[in-house]
Amino acid sequence: MATRRTGTGDGFEAAVVACGAAVIGVGFATWLGARLSVVFTGGSVHGGLGDWLRAAVGLASGVRPERAWGDHAARLPSAPVYWACTAVATVALGGVGGGLWWVWRRLARDGGRTRFGQPTDAHQARPRDVAPLVVESVVPPTGRMLLGRMAGRGPLLATEDRKRHPLAGRHRRRQGNRGSVALIGPTGSGKTALATSAIATWDGPVVAVSVKRDLYDTTVAARASKGDIAVFDPGGVTGLPTARWSPLEATVTSSGALRTGRALAQAIPKGGVTNAEYWAEHGEGLLGAFMCVAGLSRLLSDADGKPMKPIGMEQLAAWVRTLAGATDPTINDIITRACDNRDNIEIQLLGRHAATTFTGVGREDDKIRSSVYSTAVLALKPWLEPAVAHSASSSPHAFYSGGPTFSHRPRYLDLEWLMDGEDGRSNTLYLSAPTAEFERLSPVLGGVLADLKDTIHAWDIAKRPLEKPLLIVIDEAAHLQIGWLPTEVSTIAALGAFFVTCWQNLAQINHRYDSLADAVLSGHRTKCFFAGIDDLTTLKYLTTMLGHEEVIRRGSSHDIPSVWGNRQGGRRSVSESTQRDEFAPAHTLREMFPGEAVLLHSTLPPIHLSAVRHWEEPDLVQLVQQGNVSVFTCPLTSDPVPDAEHPALDIATLEAAKAQLPKARRDRPSPASDPAQAPGNGSAIPIVERAVCAACHEDLGPGEWRERPDGSRLCAPNCHEREVRSRGC
Missing domain, CATH: 3.40.50.300 (P-loop containing nucleotide triphosphate hydrolases)
Structure with a gap:
């Protein structure tokens, strides 16, 4: 038994039916054309289908209409009139046949159901x-x-x-x-x-x-x-001077600072992290506080009335990495001056949010505070790298390691620049x-898109x-x-x-x-x-x-015919069924x-x-x-660069890192001067100094403590902040 998918029936049977219909149609069209032509002459046409088909064969062979029809037609018109009438009859017959076919298909169609106006x-x-x-x-x-x-x-x-x-x-x-x-x-x-x-x-x-880079190479022209x-x-992988973007440009308002913190937190990779959304939300709050501090540095002035030097992403990343809080001298000074301000409401709002957030995070359980800072580190860690930090600065150097120096300061990218095409021109970023490194730089790239x-x-x-x-x-x-x-x-x-x-x-x-x-x-x-x-x-x-x-x-x-002459041998049966199948198998x-x-x-x-x-x-x-197309890839402002020296590295961050460095201990011999001997082979094993917090007695790693005047150590920021607060009280 053979099974095939078809909509009209067996192919051979359909071909036979189609051929028969075509033969009948040719004969009928030949008769109809002749019958229409004798209307103008008063003649007649008679005969059966066989006579009509013989006349059609003769006409197809080039015989004149009178000879082709012979005794079956009388008083036929001239050849032009005859053929014109035959053409009209053929077109009319074709139209009627097509209409009948369309009606039959409409009536015989399966699956004609509709739902909600659609099949x-x-x-x-x-x-x-x-x-x-x-x-x-x-x-x-x-x-x-x-x-x-x-x-x-x-x-x-x-x-x-x-x-x-x-x-x-x-x-x-x-x-x-x-x-x-x-x-x-x-x-x-x-x-x-x-x-x-x-x-x-x-x-x-x-x-x-x-x-x-192929997307750039193929479309830049x-x-x-x-x-x-x-x-x-x-x-810094393309070898092209990078354009500049910093999330801190929007931090001069309280709403802008909080939005920036939220955008950075949303770009933190969360794959495989348990309760990632919970920690991202907590990290968002801490990031918002640091953004407020950065915004305040752009609004406040020094004691002599000069604008403060704006705090950049590199400094913020270093602060988060070292678990800096309200006890950091720079952060504390900025927040204090903001809370004392009575002239600018945005300064007051930024200072209040930073103060409350740092205070709340500082009073959290040690493990929670550690997790919050760890989450914030994921958002700001890319800016600890020199190339990323350079892309967020206004340094006139083409590259963080130096290179050509621009005559004007770089412009920070934003929607204004993208839409600033004049005379119907459109810019491209x-x-x-x-x-x-795509996922690692996700906070940076995602931050640009979030800003737009x-x-x-x-x-x-x-x-x-x-x-x-x-x-x-x-x-x-x-x-x-x-x-x-x-x-x-x-x-x-x-x-x-x-x-x-x-x-x-x-x-x-x-x-x-x-x-x-x-x-x-x-x-x-x-x-x-x-x-x-x-x-x-x-x-x-x-x-x-x-x-x-x-x-x-x-x-x-x-049925297979019986060798004994069974009359039922050779029977053929046809069955039909419908089945619902996938429109496009995989x-x-x-x-x-x-x-x-x-x-x-x-x-x-x-x-x-x-x-x-x-x-x-x-x-x-x-x-x-x-091919190589020479274009300038770092938009510039109209502000010329002064002739003074412009170091690629922010010296303030270098000084801050130096200040955070713990002092060297001189009360114990160095490992090189008094090596311990390993048992068995006599090779020297350096003695590693073990630092312990004087308050909680926890082991301390490098950079995780602050030294008291008496030389003892406190873990930072936990015990150190508690002692500072107790002294303040």
Whole structure:
């Protein structure tokens, strides 16, 4: 018994029926044409189907109508009139036949059920279904991102922007609005190629985050023709002068300082950490206090009336690393002067928050306080590195180790710079970090994105919409911890910006965002799944979203003829049944041709997409070009740099580190002068001095204590702070 899937029946039987219908149709059309022609001459046409077919054969052989019909027709008109009538008859007969076929198909169709106005059977998008996405050129209009072509030489497709490009007619009902895009597929499947084409053709400012430099190399020429270029490279791996960004620029207000602390805490990697959200929340409070201190250093003046030297990220990171608190002389002086201020309410608010937070953290249990500081260290630890600290400074040196010196001071990156393209120009910001350090630098890169996000919301509240849509591309998004992505990936599109995130599979999203993974994925209006996917989580999601279809199964059976002449031998039976199958089995998704993808967009049926490859599109070959392009990657201000010496290292941090260094002990011999002998082999083992807190008798490590005037030691900040408070009382 053979079973096949078909919608109309056995193939041979269908072919026989079709041939018979065609023969009858030819004969009837020949008779109808002749009958119509004799209406004008008063003649007649008679005969049967066989006579009509013989006349058709003669006419096809080039015989004149009179001879072809012979005695079966009388008084036929001239050949032109005859053939004109035959053509009219053929067209009319074809129209009637087509109409009958359409009616029959409508009546015989299975799975015609509808629910909520849609058919219950899944189907692949047809050209008429993708009308809301169609664009005329590989360079789409403003606000729309290029996606690719509909497979099979279909039209070019791009994302939607109902506000800038509304549709009319029946397609208006299906049109959606702009939204974020998720590109999901294994390495080499075409994600970066599509992102490259999108960046090169985007009409507006762009922020591109990548673990590789190829995204910069392939698009910098196209973006440089549209506006200025900035490369924020906190790790110093690209060899380009890094642009500058510091989270401290917003800390001059109490709300800005707290937002900055929150943004840094949300970027802390949380993978594998127990109660990560709990400790991140506590670390957020401590970070907010340090941000308040940094903001106060930008608002307060010295005793002689001169502005204080602003505290930078490098100093804050050193303070957190050494568990500094309100007992630190510099921090204590800043907070005290802020609380004594009666002229500026922001100074008072910053001072009050810093004082209460440091006091509360100092009174916590030792283990809790240690965990809170450890959490804050994760957020600020990157700025302990010289390259990262340099990217947050206003040093005129191109690199932290020196190098060329700029004539003007570097400008800190912000949304103002991105949107500051004049005469229709649009600026571009590249964020770069190597794969091995991407997660470690997550607080830095995530802080930049959070700063831009917060500014977009602030502008919206101030009724200041973005003049041009902002495209934010995050290549290998699984390497970056963005705590606010589940909520912002969808809502920020309404404010004029949207994300393009690249993932290798859905397992990465589940690992990074845990219970909020579905919120991240569903927040993307457009999801593009590339060929070669073999992740079970991704395949299960796709087969579920693509749905099912009713499939007709026909089976036939034949009896073997009996050798004894049984009359029932050779019988044939046909059975038919319907079965609900997956619309796209997992293997078909994996086995698509490289560069192809399944596009799920808003409410449209699934689209078979041939993603754009810039090297295959003639219009993009010149736009996206390889090679060295000379651009300046560090925006500058209009403030000239004084002629004085500008050390790359902040001397204040060096002095602070020296002040924290414990004094050397001279009351005991050094290990080198009095080595102990190891048993057995006689080799020297250095004697390690053991320091103990005079109050709690806990062992002390290097830098974990403060010395009393009598030479004894107290652990810092625990026992040391308690003694300081008791003396103050």
